[in-house]
Amino acid sequence: MNTVTSFTTHTGPVSNAYAELADQGVLIADPAQLEAAGLLDDVLAGVSAEQPKGFLSKLFDKPEPVRGLYLHGEVGRGKTMLMDLFFAGVPIKQKRRVHFHEFMDEMHAGMAAFRKSVKGKDADPVEAVVRPIVKSGLRLLCLDEFHVHDITNAMLLYRLFEKLFAHGVTLVATSNVVPDELYKDGLNRQLFLPFIALLKEHVTVASLPAARDxxxxxxxxxxxxxxxxxxxxxxxxxxxxxxxxxxxxxxxxxxxxxxxxxxxxxxxxxxxxxxxxxxxxxxxxxxxxxxxxxxxxxxxxxxxxxxxxxxxxxxxxxxxxxxxxxxxxxxxxxxxxxxxxxxxxxxxxxxxxxxxxxxxxxxxxxxxxxxxxxxxxxxxxx
The missing domain is CATH 3.40.50 (Rossmann fold)
Incomplete structure (x- = not known):
């Protein structure tokens, strides 16, 4: 069994679960993965300690969400496994995990349905899809494989996450690319740059340079x-x-x-x-x-x-x-x-x-x- 001595410097649900898997021989402990587990422990502790707010409070108050995490690295380095351990360890019910592209598909479908059902050009379809999320009390959104490659998602992300962050939703995401390379060389990319700034304002950006695939x-x-x-x-x-x-x-x-x-x-x-x-x-x-x-x-x-x-x-x-x-x-x-x-x-x-x-x-x-x-x-x- 291959373990690392730095286990003693990290304690928390994710780090402990990771250490247990290493002790059982399920995985070979990797210092980079352990560091990422510690960052996830910090998010988990913040989300667990935050008190849920009622619907009206979430609508009219502007709570600061717990700072999230954007974990990036090459394929096969353990990002999904760490997200598994993190999500399983979060003790609240107001959490959701979904693939990034599936989540964005849902947002586009919701906006399309709203446009068909509501008369009046002043109605905001983004607010329409955010409102039920807020009403559900969602506090933690976990998105796997955050990767922006089409203009429809690129143009929506700022408005969508500006509202989600404003209502106290914490984001944890995994990705193969750093935030500054999202939608790289995309059409009208300058219009996407404010989202990158917004993202980095609300999440800690961390790399996962694990040694093995x-x-x-x-x-x-x-x-x-x-x-x-x-x-x-x-x-x-x-x-x-x-x-x-x-x-x-x-x-x-x-x-x-x-x-x-x-x-x-x-x-x-x-x-x-x-x-x-x-x-x-x-x-x-x-x-x-x-x-x-x-x-x-x-x-x-x-x-x-x-x-x-x-x-x-x-x-x-x-x-x-x-x-x-x-x-x-x-x-x-x-x-x-x-x-x-x-x-x-x-x-x-x-x-x-x-x-x-x-x-x-x-x-x-x-x-x-x-x-x-x-x-x-x-x-x-x-």
């Missing part, structure tokens, strides 16, 4: 697919699961998607494990699979069957699922009842399945497994 280490030298049925295949998937979670068995959880909940049989350390029917024999669609691909960097699917005409709907969902995981760069582990080239036996989906099999072949390659997540465009709500 932990996400890549999970899959180095691993066979991610197994074929056939029976206890040996299951055991192979169990071993892969424990490898990518660092030995954590995992617990059931949920993925929030368009106001409903998708059950996740097992989730741990940024990974999720499903049986094939959990994803492909339930009424899920592309937007749901986008949510899953944004929430997890690794997904295991057990017992993928051969899909003939009797499983036509399941085959279509499987095609959508693989498309979304592939576009995002999510790492896939799976057990298949038959070889890949025999999976699709429905002539109605034969053409699409050719692309799916090609992607499945690529997704087990060392090159694919070594790459980080892609910043695939999210599906903009309309």
């Amino acid at each position: 932990y996400r890549r280490m999970k899959f180095a030298g691993q066979h991610v697919y197994a074929f056939g049925t029976g206890p040996e295949v299951r055991a192979e998937m169990d071993r892969l699961w424990l490898r990518i979670t660092g030995g954590v068995a995992g617990l059931p959880g949920i993925v929030e998607s368009i106001g409903r909940q998708i059950p996740v049989p097992l989730m741990a350390m940024g990974a999720a494990r499903f049986a094939f029917p959990d994803l492909c024999e339930k009424p899920l669609g592309s937007r749901d699979f986008v949510r899953i691909s944004h929430q997890f960097d690794s997904v295991i699917i057990d017992d993928v069957p051969q899909m003939d005409r009797q499983k036509s709907d399941a085959a279509k969902r499987f095609i959508l699922l693989i498309d979304n995981l592939y576009d995002r760069g999510v790492k896939l582990g799976a057990s298949f009842v038959v070889p890949l080239e025999q999976l699709g036996k429905d002539d109605r989906t034969a053409f699409e399945f050719q692309r799916t099999v090609s992607r499945l072949i690529e997704m087990q390659s060392e090159e694919y497994l070594a790459k980080g997540l892609r910043d695939a465009p999210s599906e903009v709500a309309g």
Whole structure:
């Protein structure tokens, strides 16, 4: 077991949880990650100590939010894992964690609906989407993968967060880039610069220069697919699961998607494990699979069957699922009842399945497994 002596200099829910994982051998302790855990402890302590305010108070008072954190670093350095520990340790209910692009999609959809329903050009759609957030009492907003690449988000962010910060919302965000490089070379970027100043006014900006690419280490030298049925295949998937979670068995959880909940049989350390029917024999669609691909960097699917005409709907969902995981760069582990080239036996989906099999072949390659997540465009709500 590899630990660092600086554990004694950091105490708090995130640092303690991190130290416990290192002691258990789930992760290799890294001084940079430990420093980031200490910064998250500071935010957690401030948010936990802050007294919630009533709706009218939040509307008319202008409370100063607890100073947040903007944690940036290269892919695979542990940002998501630290956010997991932080969010789980925050003892208040008025908290929310969501992928940045999903959050912005929600804001745009809310404003579009407001414009359609309200007459009068003086109405403010930004205020309309902020008001229910304030009314809910939200005190902590955690955004994964903060990255601005389109002008619609760039032009909205200042007005949106000016109001959220004014109502006492604390922001914790992870990103692959420093704030000064957000929307770099974007159209009319000078109009975006006030948001960068606003952001730095309300968050501590910290880098995470961890020494290792932990996400890549999970899959180095691993066979991610197994074929056939029976206890040996299951055991192979169990071993892969424990490898990518660092030995954590995992617990059931949920993925929030368009106001409903998708059950996740097992989730741990940024990974999720499903049986094939959990994803492909339930009424899920592309937007749901986008949510899953944004929430997890690794997904295991057990017992993928051969899909003939009797499983036509399941085959279509499987095609959508693989498309979304592939576009995002999510790492896939799976057990298949038959070889890949025999999976699709429905002539109605034969053409699409050719692309799916090609992607499945690529997704087990060392090159694919070594790459980080892609910043695939999210599906903009309309």
